[in-house]
Amino acid sequence: MPTAEYEYKAAHKRVVEVKGPASHKPCQFCGTFAAEWSYNHQDPAEVYRDGYLWSESTAYYMPLCKRDHRAYDRAFRQHGKAVLAAVADALTEAGQQRYDEELREAVKASTFHRWRVRETALGNISPEQCAALAETSGERHSPQRAGAI
Ligand SMILES: [Zn+2]
Structure with a gap:
């Protein structure tokens, strides 16, 4: 055992x-x-x-x-x-x-981005799903803040 x-x-x-x-x-x-x-x-x-x-x-x-x-x-x-x-x-x-709320939102966007990139690289989600997820996550609305973390 x-x-x-x-x-x-x-x-x-x-x-x-x-x-x-x-x-x-x-x-x-x-x-x-x-x-x-x-x-x-x-x-x-x-x-x-x-x-x-x-x-x-x-x-x-x-x-x-x-x-x-x-x-x-x-x-x-x-x-x-x-x-x-x-x-x-x-x-x-x-x-x-x-x-504060702003930091938590930035962390959410940044971690979601990392998760999505990894899942796409592993082939768990297709590039199309990947793009759709980015849209719905609102990631594109705050790329600078997310990148700054
Ligand atoms: Zn904690």
Whole structure:
């Protein structure tokens, strides 16, 4: 049987394969660039073994910046699952005060651009879909701001 550490890492790797690198997404709470895929502790079939806790399903991972990932996991370790919804709300609110709307919009456009370029390069979306996505994302309306980040 593979070690828990191996399976834990493999599960996170699958998330990157399916959803792309976390750095191609805004942090789900504060809206700055995400750095890591974080298990949201909501999978009823989660696996806990040898001190590692993870989900085999990519649906239960969210992109977070390091700061929010640490805060979220710390809240879980100290207080358990019951507080996580409230912690998510508090981190989102704190993030909105830390970063203004303009920055969050710029991060959204920039990360979306990176995600789209990667998906197109991988052949997951066609150049036509790629162009259509750029239109609907509003990316073309703020190329300078997005590029400045
Ligand atoms: Zn964050």
